[in-house]
Amino acid sequence: MSRSAGWLSLILLIAASTWAAAPIEVDPEVVAAEQQRIEVIERVSRSTVAIFEASATNGGSGVIVSEDGLVVTNFHVTAPCGALMLVATCDGRVHEAVLLGLDPTGDIALARLLGEGPWPAATLGDSRTVRVGDRAIVVGNPFLLAEDFTPSVSVGVISGVGRYQYPSGSVLEYADCLQTDAAINPGNSGGPLFDRGGRLIGINGRGSFEKRGRVNVGVGYAVSINQVKAFLSHLATGRVVDHASLGATVATRSGPTTIVTAIETGSDAYRRGLRPGDEVVALGGSDTPTANALLNAVGVLPEGWRTGLEYRRDGRLYETEVRLGPLHAPGELLEAMADAMPAPKKKLPGPPKAHYKQREGYANYAAMQSATERLLGQLRQANVSNEPVAWAYTDRLRNEPVTVRLGPDAAEWLAPSGEFACDPGRDLTNQLAPPSAPGLLGTLWMTRCLMGGEEGLLDRVEAFGRLPWNAGGTPCDVLVATHRGLRVELFLDAESGTLRGVEASRDAAEDRVRIAWRGGPSGAWPPAELEIEHGDRRVAALSSVSREGTP
């Protein structure tokens, strides 16, 4: 008996060793795909974080988007946390993070990790290339499950793209969002949605539950990463940011076509000719056959974005450029947020003062100060002296000489066709000269102050975030200065920091003055060329005389 058992075990041993010696043939493609899957899950887990309020009761998920520690999550995740939150990475460590900016409409918040980088940032994808049926990976912290902060992973497909979810009794609006059947549960909010290759394509935040209670039924929504990308620089300025609005209400008619039913007369779209009854054909290069398609195209853009607009009237197609206004009235967002934010918890420690300053109307005023300082630093690189200057130009439109004088307390425009002056010590909204470009001289004077390091003379100077100077162009850093009623925006190239253009207005309901700024051999100052427009009209095209070599 024992002998036969011995034989049996020997045979088994031989069999086992033979089996072990002969490896199973696996298609190399399968091995590679499996290896890639493992690598992707490891990588996306590292950039996913769990977010808690300081008392560690409420929480959600988030994702690291830059090596210097920027974390994107949902507004509704950070709302109970206030300015300071605890952020846990998948290695089990817990860090502090401070709130930077809030987007209550898009349900997005930006925070910065405090501590030593570099942080394992996710690779940002392009949500426009996502197609229905693509693999989708949801990573996060559902039901606050993982005590060691290893995130949960669920996998599914993209169920829909370009979804529009109406505001449900709040300012919240999901435009052009992604729909997935990968499980999104309470606690997944603010966490990342990745594609098959581990590229970040969305921020999970909403689901359809209805009569099933608040658990996943295979219908979840993610804010598209392209929307987040357009807003990142805005959120980094510590503001409560607003979304864009065309200023028109539209309806879908048979065809389908999108017809304007009403339009605000103060909107730029109205000034560019859009009227009730017109058919909106495209915005920003996206066709807009339905009202939802138009809401999708506009809703993912920040306030102030310049974009192309195509509309049709009586069979004729019109193409123009508009600057989109804000979606909400002043104060409306702060009011809506007041309900969402709990009273400050006095007992808990606040964030370090270097990283956070409370000021009404801002998510984090310290972030605004450092963002503004960065842009002012770029402008100062032009080394503009405070001495009065007199620039000699030729106006190519009128073919006449123009002299622009800028001093500490005066700005002048001297030309045979007219001489104008502006006193920056007085209200700038009343000094409209020259009449064809109201506010031009005040704008040039304010630009001189900003470039000469004299921003202290101006009422208010703030960073805004990135906006394109031309429709479809690469977004520029925008610095907004207001002084004596005049609002001036400086557009700085995001790569080089050089001035691309200046736009100014007294009132959002009026056409703006636009000055395209082309630097000379010694940089942005003095400008070699200034192209000045007001609304649809070209006002002047100035070329530096000295550069052209003529007297």
Added chain:
Amino acid sequence: MNIALRLAFSIACIAFSIATAAAAPRGRVLEDAQLVMVKVYGTGGVAGLEAYQTGFFVDAAGVVLTVDSPVLDLDRVTLVDAFGDRVEARVAGRDAVTGLALVVPERMEPPAVVDFESAQRPASSESVWVISNAFGIAAGEEPLTVQRARVAVLAPMPLPAESRGSERRRIGVPAPSTPVLLFDAVTSNPGAGGGLAIDDTGRPIGVVGAECRSPLTGTWINYALPISAAAEAIERMRSDSQADPSLDARQAAPPRWRPVLCEIGLVLLPEVASPTPAYIEHAEAGSPAHNAGCRPDDLIVAVDGTTVGDVERAGAFIAAALRREGRAELTVLRDRGVVSLFLSRHAP
């Protein structure tokens, strides 16, 4: 080109389509499946009852299969196809065994219809796509929700929890012990009833049934009626159509895009094989089609930028574009080159 050559080419086309199908099937399969789907709107919207559900075209006359439900209570519904075209329809038949219903539109040319002949009996653990308007997320021309699921098992339908202790069955739910496909994903959501499950190559697998709960666990059952049972139900409703003769009469109706194309002088190749390549047979001299540059033996490969594989799809797309916008852009292959032609209904 003679018929033999054309057939040879059509076989080459099929071979090509199979080859490309192996490389990138998913996008095309799902886009094609959306074309057969219909958003169904009816009564409801109060007391937790949805006013919307899903359906799909089952024949060229535009007859739609959906689930029986309170949405159909007034016998009148509104259908919206994949292009956002909207049409009124009436309920023409209800099947007690499966809980399915047939709806007949006043006038509609479906962009595509479900091919029951290609239907497959699914295997357990097979992956399927489930397409439905769950939660009414899609409106107008927007594509319906697509979910991924696996067939867990083919099992007899239990008596729904809602009907325990009463003789009354829940409306739209298959009779107890009817074989149904159970899925491993939550596919049975509000409005999903009448949705379509397809396999990875686009062949129909099943019809998503009305929502109901398991009598054992009280949880919602994620199931679909096998497509073969749906086909039998359609036959039952059609043969029972003394009440509604329109179902029978319509069954044999030819595809109605040919008359639309005739109006502009365009004749496509008759269906000599399945699929038949989309060759232009004839463009009447002096007609809008002829003036637009259509010539015999042009092979239509795309309509308004959307690729069309066969004559059925090409014809339906051209007719739909002409009907909606009065014009269509054809991309045709001619003498090994690609030519763009702009068809207009009203051109001289």
